[in-house]
Amino acid sequence: MPKNIIAANWKMNNDEYASKTLTYDFLKLLNGQNNHSTLKLLCVPYPYLSLIDNMCKGNESVKVGAQNCSSYERGAFTGEVSTEMLKSLGIEYVIIGHSERREFFSEDNKTLHDKVELSLANKITPIFCCGETLDVRNKGTHKDFVLSQLQETIYNLSADDFSKVIIAYEPIWAIGSGMTASVDDIQEMHSAIRSSIKTNYGSAISRNTSILYGGSVKPINAKDIFDLEDVNGGLIGGASLVANDFFDIVNSIS
Numbered sequence: 001m002p003k004n005i006i007a008a009n010w011k012m013n014n015d016e017y018a019s020k021t022l023t024y025d026f027l028k029l030l031n032g033q034n035n036h037s038t039l040k041l042l043c044v045p046y047p048y049l050s051l052i053d054n055m056c057k058g059n060e061s062v063k064v065g066a067q068n069c070s071s072y073e074r075g076a077f078t079g080e081v082s083t084e085m086l087k088s089l090g091i092e093y094v095i096i097g098h099s100e101r102r103e104f105f106s107e108d109n110k111t112l113h114d115k116v117e118l119s120l121a122n123k124i125t126p127i128f129c130c131g132e133t134l135d136v137r138n139k140g141t142h143k144d145f146v147l148s149q150l151q152e153t154i155y156n157l158s159a160d161d162f163s164k165v166i167i168a169y170e171p172i173w174a175i176g177s178g179m180t181a182s183v184d185d186i187q188e189m190h191s192a193i194r195s196s197i198k199t200n201y202g203s204a205i206s207r208n209t210s211i212l213y214g215g216s217v218k219p220i221n222a223k224d225i226f227d228l229e230d231v232n233g234g235l236i237g238g239a240s241l242v243a244n245d246f247f248d249i250v251n252s253i254s
């Protein structure tokens with residue numbers, strides 16, 4: 001069985017005080033809730049990793065992740081943060097290949113592949129993002145596009161390494177736009193991803209891989225999305241910045 005995961009992607013929002021308040025409010029809402037089978041991940045900006053991680057200690061089902069990492073191991077790379085550094089803070093998860101990184105920071109498949117390898121080498125689980133633009137979707141080549149993103153990156157991993165990866169499908173046109181993909185579109189893509197995993201790594205690994213959906217998930221549409229056969233949770237941007245909304249989304253998965 002794949003693990004159910006709801007991951008918050010705070011992006012570059014909130015100062016330290018607002019980050020603490022958001023975490024405090026969310027943990028307070030969770031208190032007493034016995035939803036331990038779903039992993040809740042808070043992917044926060046680098047400066048708050050330790051702070052938020054310390055706040056979450058004691059709640060087994062809440063973990064903290066980074067939103068990015070360097071594709072280099074160490075050295076003269078001013079401003080970069082290595083997977084080794086994340087590991088030394090006790091961080092176990094990192095988002096890799098978010099469309100905003102691909103688009104605004106020109107991260108290509110080779111760079112992303114290197115990041116995935118480094119994170120796995122440091123025992124950090126990558127949440128690997130893929131997804132098509134509206135242009136590609138309108139041309140009808142979205143499945144080929146997404147599968148080739150995977151082919152050029154994580155499908156190069158050994159079966160052992162691949163089985164540690166979480167995939168997040170995020171159609172770029174649905175991110176932050178308020179336009180969610182339809183449940184049929186989501187299930188179609190998730191099922192295509194799962195069957196391509198089967199082709200590459202066999203049915204056991206394909207059955208056990210968590211495939212998350214991201215792109216304008218809100219309390220109002222979360223349940224319909226999470227109920228889909230091949231969806232194992234979500235990567236939540238905007239709605240993760242409101243404690244009540246994120247809590248409602250967490251409670252929408254069964």
Ligand code: PGA
Nearest residue numbers: 175176215216236237238
């Ligand atoms: P959104 O962002 O929920 O605000 O659409 C999702 C993401 O970018 O991960």
